[in-house]
Each structure stands twice: as C-alpha cells, then as structure tokens.
Amino acid sequence: MISEFLVQQLYSVVDMAIIGRFLGARQLGAVGNAANIIMLFLVVSGGFEMAVDVMVSRLLGAGRNQEKAAVARDTLCLSAISGLILVVIAWLSLPSLFKAVSLPENMMGDALLYGRVYLFALPIIYIYDVGRAILISNERAQVSFYLLAGSSLLNLLLNLFFILGLQLGVLGSALGTVLAQGAMMLVTLWLLAKMDRQEAKPVSLKPDLSLKKIKSILHIALPTIFQQFAITFGATLVQAWVNPFGQEAILGYVAIVKFMSLARIVLVGFAQTLTLLTAQLLAGKKFAAVKAVYRYCCRLSLIYWLASSALSVFACRALASLFFDPGQNQAAYGFFKIYLFAFVGIQLFSIFKFMNEGLLRSMVLMKEYLYCNLGELGLKLAVNWRLLAPLGTNAFWSAELGARIICVLGSAVLVIKELQRLEAKEKAGC
Template sequence: MTEELKKKVWAFSLPMISELFVQQLYSIIDIAIIGRYLGAKELGAVGNAANIIMLFLVASGGFEMAVDVMVSRLLGAGKNKEKVAMARDTLFLSAISGLVLVVIAWISLPALYKAVSLPENMVGDALLYGRVYLFALPIIYIYDVGRAILISNERAKISFYLLATSSILNLLLNLLFILVLQLGVLGSALGTVLAQGITMLVTLYLLAKMDRQEEEPVSPKPDLSWTKIKSILHIALPTIFQQFSITFGATLVQAWVNPFGQEAILGYVAIVKVMNLARIVLVGFAQTLTLMTAQLLAAKTYSAVKAVYRYCSNVSLIYWLVSSALSVIFCQLLAGMFFDPGQNQAAYSFFRVYLYAFVGIQLFSIFKFLNEGLLRSMVLMKEYLYYNLGELALKLAATWLLLTPLQTNAFWGAELGARIICVLGSTILVIKEIQALEAIKKAG
C-alpha cells in the first residue's frame, strides 16, 4: 500500500464520514431531547413515528441517486444546458412526489400505527409528530435533491455546510420549542421541519445563483414529458425499492418489539440510534473503497485493489476495537442520552444486552460493508442487491422463528446470525471475482 493510496483513502473517507455523522445527528438530537426532557412515553411514540416516516422518505433517496448519476454524466460530457434541465426536472418531479405522498401518509398513518402494534398511550403523540413532520415532505424532498444537485456539480463542501447548518438549527429550535415554549412532541416536529425549511430556501437560492452562472440560460419551466420521467425513474426506482425494503424490514422489527411493552420500546429505540451512529465510519470506508477500486479496476491494477481493501479493513478493525471498548465501558452513559437507566431498568437491561451483542455484529459488519463496496465498484449490482435483501429476509425470518423461545434476545440473535452467513457468502463471491479478473489479465 503506497503512501499516495493511503492519502487518497483518507481524502475520500473523511468528508463522507463527516457528512454521514451530521446526517445522523438529526434523528439523534430529536430522540435524545425527547427522551431526556419529555419522558419515556413520548420517546417511544416518536421512535415508532420515525420508522413510519422513513417509509415515506425513501423516494427522496431514489431521486438523489438519479441526480447524482445523470447530472454527473452530463457534466462529464460537457452538456451543460442538458445538465441544468435534468436537475430542474428531477427537482420538480421530487416535489410533486412529495405532495402526493403527503396525502397518502396523512390518510394511512392511523392504520400504520395500528399495524405495528403501537401501545394506545403512545398513539396520540405519534400521530401529532408524524402528521406535522409528513406535512413537510415536499420541503424535505426539495432540500435533499437540491443538495444532491450541488454535490453532482462538484459543490460538495457547500452541501456539507448546508447539512451542518440544518443540524445546528434543528438542535436550537428543538430546545426552544420544548424547553422554553413547552410545546412537547409538537415542538420537536416543528423544530425539525423549520430547520429543513430554512435550509431548503437557502439551497434553492444557491441553485438559482449557480444556474445564472451558466453560459446558456435554461427555462425554469420543467419538462415533465413521459420520456423524461422514465429516464429519471429508471435510475430512481431500484434505489427506492432497495431503501423501502430495508426500511420496511426495520418497521416490521419495531412492530415485533412493541408488544413487549414500553421498556423494550425504549431500549430498542435507543440502541438503534447508537448502532446507526457507530456504523458511520464503516460505511464511510466502504464508500471510499467503491470510489477508489472502481478506478483501480478500470486500470486493471488488481494488486492495488487488494491493498486498498486490506488497508480499509485494518483501519476499520482498529476503529471497531476502540469503539467497542468505549461503548462497553460507557454503556450506561450512552443509554442515559435517551432515558434514565435508574428509572427504566428493564429498558437499560435490553439496551445493555443488545449493545454487547452489537460488538460481534459490528465486527462482521466491517466485511459486509467492504464486500458490498467492492461489488458496487465491479458493477455487480444484481449480486449486491441479492446480498442486501437476502440478509434482510434471513434476519426477519430468524427473528420471527426465535421470538417465542428467545423473547427479546431474538432481535440481536437473528441480526448476528444473518450477518455472519451473508458475510461468508459475499466474501467467497468477491474472492472468486478478483481471481477471475486476475486470470483474464494474465491470459490476455
């Protein structure tokens, strides 16, 4: 592994990890403030509402992917006028999709809460939070796709500043509405929506300013012809399907947790936030691996591909060792970010056991994410999708089968088992693919 490659790994990974970290702060801020200042019931309500809300946010990720791919291609081809038009049309289509989903979400929300077995004493707060948040879907879609347009136009730093500003606003507005104005769960939803609304307006201003700098002006009127819509959806729909499947799986697991009562709900909501935060570094290195090895594979420098994989693995293992030790030592402090471990001892017990199991899950996650990163760089998207959805299906099936004999231990047990099996499968596939490429190079 050369020093140049090491520098590239860090140059790619640090901005990605920083952005992913700031993104995670959004949901953690909401949950932490609600849990500490409003109470256990409100935390459980908002935790469940957040899972349902994510079902209606997944389309945004698809439109972001469409912008990333199509605008980047047009930019690389020097087709600036078509690039601006494509960004404009995707932005309009995402806003329309957000409006349609608002109606669907408002109508279906009570039935969805009933379907996930949300306790009756949490339904009122969950409905209030969910409806206020979901009312802002068009704002969120425009904001997310707008940032993706900035990134695809090589303005990633501006996008990061917008994200950081939005997170800071979210924190300040949540504290204002909950602690000062005493608006409760409503205040948390309003704070998040207003933070995204303000940064959406700034994003639109920056996009308009960027468009004015183009040599050829483009009409602001969108071209939403069926041909244009199909070209956008061709890229967006696979991503939407994948993200919806994963989000639906998380919602289903939450539905199985809810019958165990408020304490289990508290512990589960908290541990999910901690796990999502802990995975950020691993995901950042996996995305770095995808970007770097795509270039190295094109150049047929397979020894460099292996070197980058090993380096990312070693750094990830060091991170896993340090973060695991710290999380076990400060387990009570981590739980205390979301609820009072002394008052909610059963919730803390659930949290602690899952956290200890997560040490093993996280170890295998290193190779899950890195293997998936290599599959993406090899453009083996079908295999990548199969392993993702296959692990999800295996995890859900195992959870359902283990619920009766293992009770709450079924959740971490199924996740660990599914992760091990799929890592073994993806590792075998990656090794075979690299060996096949090396054989072709040697023969040619």
C-alpha cells in the same frame, strides 16, 4: 461526507435525548415508533439521492458536463413530484400503520401528531436531500456539510425553543425539523442555481421528464427505494415484535437503534465515498485504483471499529443514560446492554457488507445489490420470528448478527466475480 452523516445522526440522537429527558418515556416511545413509520416515506428521497450520486459521478468522470447538469435538474424535479404524491398517502395511512405495529394506545396521539406534521413537509425534505446529493456528486461535499450542520443547529435551537420555551411537546420537535429543513432547502436551491450559472453552458431550468429520462433515473432509484423500503419495513416489523414486551423493552430498543445508527455513520460514509470514487474510476477503467480505494476504506473502517467497540464496552451505562435513567428503567438497560455488546460483532461484519455494496452500486449492479440486501433482510426476519419464543428479546440481536455474516459472504462473491469479468473484458479489448 462522514462528518455530514455524523452530524445528521448526532442531531437525531440529541433530539431523542431531549424528548426522553424533558418530555418523558411515553413521548420517547411514541416518537421512536413514529420515526420508524416516517422512514418508510423518506426512503424515496434516498433512492433519488443514489441515482444522482451514481449518474452524475459517472458523467463527471466521462467529462459530460451538460448531461450531468441535466440529469441533476430532472432528478430534483422528479423527487419533488414524488414528495407531493406521498404527502397524501402518508396523511391517510398513518393511523392504520400505527395500529399495525401494535403501538400502545397511550402513545397513539403523540405519534400521530408528530408523524403528520413531519410528513406534511415531504416535498421540502426531498428537494433538500436531493439538492445536497447533487452538490456532493459535483465534488462539493464541504458545502453540503455546511448546509447540514446549519440545518441541524437550527433544528436543535428550534426544538429547545418549542419544547422548553413554548411547551409544545412532540409538536415542537416536529415543527423544529420542518422549519429548519425548509430554510436550508431554499439556501440549497440558491447554491445549485449559482453553480449552474458558473458552467460554460448553463442548463435550462425547464425539466425534461421524457420517458427515456425518467427510466434512466428510475433504473437506479427504484431498486434503491425498494431496498431501503424493505429494510425500513423490516425494522418496523421488528419494532412491532418489540412493542408487546412493554414500555421497558420499547425504551431499550429505541435507544439501541439510535446508537447503532450513529455508530454506523462512519462506515456508511466510507461506503458512500467508495461508491462515488469507484464510479469515476470504473468509467476510466482504472481497476487497480478501484481495489486500492476499497482496501484503504476497509483499513480505516477497521481502525474506527476498534475505537467504537471500546467505547461501547466501557461506556455502556453512560450511553444508555442519554435516553433514559438506567436506575429507574433497569429492564430497559438490560436489553440495551446485551444488544450493545452484540453490536460489536455486527459492526465488524458491517464493514465488509457496506464496502461490497458500495462497489455493487458504483458498478450499477442494482439487481445484485438488491438481492444482497433483501436476502439479508428475509433471513433476519425469518430467524427473528423463529427465535422469538425460545430466546425472547435476545432473538433480535442474534438474528441480526447471523444474517449479517451470511450477507457479507454473498456480496463478496458477487464483487469479486464482477471485477474479474471487467478486467478480462478490458484485456480482451486491448
């Protein structure tokens, strides 16, 4: 799963590097801003993925295979319907959203072109993402990795062909992504159908979108969608605060955000693995094993943090040069460097934030999970806004670090209390 997330983010970084190096700073800034807006619509897919992860894993742990397959089918269908609805909303709202984030006028045309082509494929992306989540929750993470690796490689080749060969600019980048994911979506559906045929009692292809089924799926999906939407909206708002500082600040911010997203992948992968494993263990009431998995994931994450921190400190200029020329864009490099060094501390506290949230998801404590994330986001935005005038661009990393520390403490209290409650309940039952 970590390899899958890594490939996904590594492709995103390479995609941005191709745009920055072969198309220019203006196009990089336009696509970077468009990517933030696009994420507002992709979070719905993430919510359905989380619903599949938790529900299917718990049913798998309980040995309820028929229900497991039906939940997977219904979630896949519901996500596709949601994608179709959001295509229309995305197409109409993009110009207003770009104006709302103070996107420079010279970047508006490229951002609109990239965003509309990319978002036109929302149903394809939703089916592809949720389909891979079904494979992962059925302990076929390796197959999902091969699908994503194939999609990323095809995407990269198509981008190079469209951008360098056909000179299509940012349109070529968007087309490469859409076509690659469309091809792999078809492969994913074929694999899911094959997996279902191998079951003792295959499930009907006709979805059962009864109110009860929809409510059970949305019980997990909606809090996750809302949480991811709020975080993405917060990132978009921060981008809107960055944009008035000019093109240099935009370049530095787009680059650091891409690097941080890539660097967090290992931690996110361990947290996601923790969610899947502990969902099964909690269903079997194996509380000691839950704690052992938590400690193991934290230890490996700390080792990774040490290695990635060393890379951040000693290879700062090389990392920045992936996106822009530090010599020609000195102000952008200064922004990138300071934020990168601060990210060492942010990443340390992120380990425990992600692990605690992974446990909250597996316990289906979606309200508490939502409170932690929204609390951190609200604090981050409030501090950011308050420090913007006195600290300038230094406000961005200062606010993120402070909010992350407070969120870790709050989530730790919630996890400890819930584990104690579950253990006490089990002892009382015995």
